[in-house]
Amino acid sequence: MPMDSNAVISEIRKNFMLESIKNGKRLDGRPLDEYREIKITENFIPKSAGSAMVELGNTKVVAGLKIEQGEPFADTPDKGVILLNIELLPMAFPTFESGPPSEQAIEYSRVVDRGIRESKMIDTSKLVIESGKNVWMIFVDIDVLNYDGNIIDACTLAAVTALKNAVIPGSKLGEKDFKLPVNATPVAVTMWKLGDELICDASLEEEQVSTGRITVTMSEDNNIHAMQKGEIGEFSLEEIQKAIKTSSNIGNKLREKYFR
Amino acid sequence: MPMDSNAVISEIRKNFMLESIKNGKRLDGRPLDEYREIKITENFIPKSAGSAMVELGNTKVVAGLKIEQGEPFADTPDKGVILLNIELLPMAFPTFESGPPSEQAIEYSRVVDRGIRESKMIDTSKLVIESGKNVWMIFVDIDVLNYDGNIIDACTLAAVTALKNAVIPGSKLGEKDFKLPVNATPVAVTMWKLGDELICDASLEEEQVSTGRITVTMSEDNNIHAMQKGEIGEFSLEEIQKAIKTSSNIGNKLREKYFR
Amino acid sequence: MPMDSNAVISEIRKNFMLESIKNGKRLDGRPLDEYREIKITENFIPKSAGSAMVELGNTKVVAGLKIEQGEPFADTPDKGVILLNIELLPMAFPTFESGPPSEQAIEYSRVVDRGIRESKMIDTSKLVIESGKNVWMIFVDIDVLNYDGNIIDACTLAAVTALKNAVIPGSKLGEKDFKLPVNATPVAVTMWKLGDELICDASLEEEQVSTGRITVTMSEDNNIHAMQKGEIGEFSLEEIQKAIKTSSNIGNKLREKYFR
Amino acid sequence: MESNIKLITDDGLRLDGRALNEMRPIKIQTGVVEKADGSAYIEWGANKIIAAVYVREAYPKHAQNIDRAIVKARYNMSGYSVEERKRPGPDRRTMEISKVITEALESTIVLEKLPRAEVDVFIQVLEADAGTRIASLTTASVAVADAGVPMRDLVVGCTAGKADGKMVLDLSKDEDNFGEADIPMAILPRTKKIVLLQLDGKVSQEEFDEATSMMMNAIPRISEIQRNALMSKYNVEEGE
C-alpha cells in the first residue's frame, strides 16, 4: 500500500469511513463486497501476443504478452516457461519510484503468478518445442498506470484476459499459429479489514485505513489455489473462512460476467 | 555540460565574454570558428589494436581499440560489431562521479558513434569470420582525462584516428593481420550559441555560458551523417543551416590537415 | 576493521590496553601471541559438500562448500575452479550493511583465497572432467556471523577444514564419490601492531586500537605463500621478519593440533 | 539503415498508401492518469504513449534550484511494446531519449516561475511503431500544460527522413528500419524555434532543407490537435 504523507487521510474522514462501513455502506455508496465499475479492453496492444487493459474505477493496468523461444529450466525440461512481472510505474502514484521493483511490486507479482500457476490455467507441457532445449517462453508484463487500490485483482483480471487471447507464433517454426491452451480461469479476490468488517475492491483511501489484507484466488473447480495475507494486521480464523466464501461467490460472478 | 557551483562564471565575466563574442573575438583571442591547438598522438597505447591521444587545448582524451572475436547481433549476422563507449573519468572534472555512465556520457557516446556508423567509415561486412556465428568485435573505448569543453569533437577525432590505424589480428586465425577497411573520414563539428553568435570548439567556460549546442558530422562526401541539438536552448532554422555550412568547411580543413 | 562510533574505545581504556601489552599481557590475560579458545565444528552443514563452523572466542564463522560442474576459465582449460567468498553478514556487527561485498570483505576473501591457492593445497588439475569443457567448480562460501576480530585467520581455518572434509560427487557422473585431493595445510596468522608490540588473534577492541595489520600464510613446507599488510599504519622490516617467524611457529602448532 | 526493400511504389505512394508528405493519424486525450497533476495519452499511427506529470518540491533540499524548476523526463518502454520483449529499466537508447526530451521541455517551461520545484515527466511507451521520441515529446508537452505548468509554447514534434532516395514525412516503421535517414525535430510553433533536432543517415544540405520544410508545414496541424485536446477538457469541465 503506497504511503503519501500529503495524501494521508484525516482522522475525521477516517472515522466517518469506518462508521459508514460498520453500517454496511462505503463512502462511495457501495455495499461492502461490491466492486467498482470494471472495464476490460481486450487486445489493447495489437502487436503483442495477447493483451488487455483493465480499469477498476480509477485503477488502470495494462497486461501484454510476448512469446519467444528459449531454454526450459533445468529441473522442468518438458515444460514451457511463464514469467510474470508487475511494474508499479512511477507515473501511477506520487511516491512510486523509478528503478528495480519494490518489495510491494514483487509481492504483488508473485501472488498474481501463484494464482495463475497453481490453478493450472496454462498447460505448460504443451509449450515444448524440443525437450530440454527449446520451449515457448511467455513473458507477461503488467504495467500499473494509475494506482487507486486493489492492484492484485486488477492485474489478475488483466493477465488472465491476455492469456485467454494469446496466440503462440507457431508460424515461426513453419507450423501454424495456435491459441494458448487454457484449462482454468483463476480469479483473485482481495479483501481488506476495516474495523471488524471485510470489504472487497478497496480504493486507495480504504487501503490506507485498513488493518490487514487477504487475497484468495480460486478457479471454477472451487478449490483455493493461492492465498496471501499482506500488510501489518491480524485476522481470526473465522475471518479467513469468511474471506474464502466471499472469494468463491465473487469469483463465480466475475467468471460468469467476463470469461464466458 | 558539467556544472560546478564553485566554478560558476561571474556575471561580469559572462557579460564581458558575450560582448567580446558579439564583436567577433573570444576571450582567448580566437575568432568565432577557430579551434584551439589540436595535438594528436597516434599509437599512444602500443598494446591496443589502434589508439590515439587527442588534446584540444586543455581537453585531453585517449581512444583505444580492442579487437576480439564474438557473436554477431541476431539481426545482422553478416556484419562485424563496433561498440563505442566514452568514459567521463571522475579525474577529468570536479563534479564527475565514479559509477555507471551518466546521461551526458551516454549522449556523447551515441553522437560520436552515429557519426562513425552512418558515414559508413568502417565496412563491417568485411569483419565476418563465419556468418551468423563469429565476427570481429571492435571495442572503441574513449577516456576523457581532462574536461575543458568540446568533448564530442575531441572524441570523434580520437576514435577516427584510432580506427584508421587499427589492425585486425587475423594471425589469431592462422591468417594475416590486416588493416581495418576504412571508407570515409567523418569529422564532428560542434557549435555553441552565445548571444546571437555560433562559436566552434568551446572551452568549458564558454560551454557554461552558452544557450544551446549543435553538432553536425559530415564526411568527404559532403553529406550530413549525424546531427544532435543538445542542452537546453533553441535554434532558428537559419542558425542550423549556418551550422551545417560551418561544419562542412571546418570538416574539410581538419580532414586535409590531420587525415591525409 | 569495522568502525562503530558508539563502540569507540575510551582513551583511558586504550592507554590501559597499550600499557598492559607493553608489559606482555593483554586485557583478557593472554600473552601477546596466544589465541583465544578455538572451537572447530566439522560438518556443521551436513547437506553441503564440506563444512565447518569456527569460533575464535566470540568470533564465529561458517564455511560451506558446494561442488558443481561448469566450464573452466579460458586460460586454464585443464584446471578445476575454486571460488572463495566471504560475507560479512550485517548481523555480525552494527555497522555492517546489506548489499554487495564491501572493500573489507573483498580484501579478506582475496587474502584467504591466496593462502589456499598459492600453497597448492588443492590440486585443481585433478578436478577436470573434460578438458576445456567441463570441470568441478568448488564454491567456498564463508559467512561471518559474529565479528569479534581476526576474521582472516578464522576464515582460513574454516575453509581449510571444510576443504579437507570435502567430497566430490563423482556419483553424478556414474563414477564414485571421492575425497578432494589435498596436498598442503595452509595456516594464516595475522598480527596487529599495538604500540611497539605485535599481537596475535586480536579481539575487536584490540583491532580498533592497533596501528597496522600483517597476515602471513605458510604451509608445512615452511614457505611463505601469502602476505598482506592491511589498514593504515607502517611496519619496519624487522617487524615483518618477526611476524614471519611468529607465523611459522604458530602455524606449526595449529597444524599439529587441528589438522593431524 | 539499408535500402534493399522498395519503400516507394511506382505510383509514388508509400507502402502504407500515404503520400510523401502525409502524416499518420494522431489522437490526443488529457486527464488519463487520475493520481498525476497532469497527463495525456497519444495515439500516433500505431504508437500508443502515455505521459504523466508531477510537480513537487525538489528533494533532497540541496538538489533544489532556488531560482528555477528542475525538469526530469523519463522515457520508458513497456515489455510488450516492441517486437522483441523489452527488459524493464533504462538502456543507453532510452537514456539519450530521456535527455533530449528533458532539454526540449526545459526550453519551453518558464522555469523561473517555479523556484525550488521539480517537474517530473513520466513517459510510458505502451506500443511503439516509429517516431516514439517525438510522439512522446508531443504528448508530454500536453501533459505538462495539463498540470498547469507555465510554458512559453507547446512543443510539437515531427520526423522526416529519406526512403528510396525521396524525402518523406513522418516515417513508418519500415521506412525507419530500411530507409536512408531519420530526422526527428521539435519546435515551438509560435516562434518556429527548434528545441530538439537529431539526424542519422545520409542527407545532403538540399535534402535537409526539404525535410525541414516538410516538417514546418506539418506542425500547425499537430499543434491544433494538442490545443483541441486541452480545450476539450476545459469544455467538459465547464459543462459539468
Next chain:
Amino acid sequence: MESNIKLITDDGLRLDGRALNEMRPIKIQTGVVEKADGSAYIEWGANKIIAAVYVREAYPKHAQNIDRAIVKARYNMSGYSVEERKRPGPDRRTMEISKVITEALESTIVLEKLPRAEVDVFIQVLEADAGTRIASLTTASVAVADAGVPMRDLVVGCTAGKADGKMVLDLSKDEDNFGEADIPMAILPRTKKIVLLQLDGKVSQEEFDEATSMMMNAIPRISEIQRNALMSKYNVEEGE
C-alpha cells in the same frame, strides 16, 4: 507441485516415519550472536537458522517515524544452504519472504513504545530443509524478545499441506517439492490471531479447515519451546 512420488506409505506414515500430524523436532537457543542486541538460533528438523536483532535510532532522520518504530526483517540464504549453490544477495523469493516476515513481526511488536527507532532483524538460513520462512519467523520472534523489544506475544509459525491427497503437518522437503499444497501460517498464541498466511497448490475449503486445525493444535508446543529458550537464558544469568 506434482504428485508422482508416493509420499504416504501403506501404513499411513510419511516417508520420514512421521504420523500425519507429527512435527519434526525443534530446538531453540538464544544469545548466539554476541554483538547483537538479541539473537536466537533454531534447528527445526534439518533447518538451521540464526536471527539477530539490532535496535537503533532510525537513520537518516527523515526516515524516522516520530510516533513508532520501523521494523525491517531481512531473510537471507547462505551459499551452501540449498541443493544448488545460492548466489549471494536477495532475489524475488527472498524479498517476498522478508516482507511477510516483517509484517508478521510488526503485527506483534508494540511499535508505539519505540518512537524513532528501527528494529533490524537479520535472518540467515544456514541450512534449508522445507519450512524455512516459518522457522525463520519463529526464531526471529525469539531474537526480538531477547533484544528486549516490547511485544504483545511471541509469533509462532507452522506449515501444513497436502501430500498424496492427505493433509499433513510440518511439510518435509519431499512433501514440499512433490505434494499438492503448502500452507505456511503464523499466529499469536494468546489470541489465536493470524499474522502470516500463504497458500499455494490446490485445496478445498474443507481441507483448508483441516490444515488450520492441525496447525492450531501444534502451536502451543512450539510456543513452549520458544518460552523455554528465553527462560533458560534468564536462569543461567541468574545463576551467575
Next chain:
Amino acid sequence: MESNIKLITDDGLRLDGRALNEMRPIKIQTGVVEKADGSAYIEWGANKIIAAVYVREAYPKHAQNIDRAIVKARYNMSGYSVEERKRPGPDRRTMEISKVITEALESTIVLEKLPRAEVDVFIQVLEADAGTRIASLTTASVAVADAGVPMRDLVVGCTAGKADGKMVLDLSKDEDNFGEADIPMAILPRTKKIVLLQLDGKVSQEEFDEATSMMMNAIPRISEIQRNALMSKYNVEEGE
C-alpha cells in the same frame, strides 16, 4: 603461477635483457590534468598511468571526520589497457588494489592537517604491463604532493619476485605470469617504514629477505625521480 617457461637465460639475464636487480626505466611528469588540484603521469616500463587528486570538503556532512581528512584512492583500468578488453567499472581485484593504495597513502598524509576534508585520488591505468599497483601508488603519491597536501614523505613502490628459482627486481609481465612469486612493497624512504606489502607464491624466509633487500636498494633511485618531477614543475613555474 607456473614455471614452464624459461625466464632467465643461460648468461644470467632476463628475457628483456635486464640483470636480476635491474629496474625498467621510469619517467614521471606532474601537472597533466589541468582541472585537478594535483596530478602526475608515470611511464614505468610499458606501464602508462595517470593520477589526479581533488581535495575538497567531505560530503555529505555526516561523512566528515571533524579532526582529520578522509582519503579515497580509486584504481581504475581503461578498456584498452590489458590484453583482453577490460569491462568498465570496479571488480574484486581493482577494489582490493584501491584499498591497499588508499591505506598506504593514508599512512603518509598528515591527516590532522586537513580536518573535514576528503582527498580523492583517481588513478587511471592506460596501459598495463606488470607492477601497476606499485607504479600507481608511486605516481599517486606525487600527485598528492602536487596538490599541496601535507605528507610525511613520498611513498615509493617497487616489486620483487621469483623467476626460475632466482630472486629478481621489478617483475616483467612474463615473470609476473609465469614466475613463482610476486612481492609488491611500498615504503617511506626517509624512515624505511613499510606501508604496503603483499605476497603471493612460494618463497622461503631467506628468499624474502633477499627480495626486500633488492627493493630497499632500488628505492632511492625511484624516490629521486619523484622529487625531480616535482622540482621541474617549480623550476618551470619560477622561470615563467
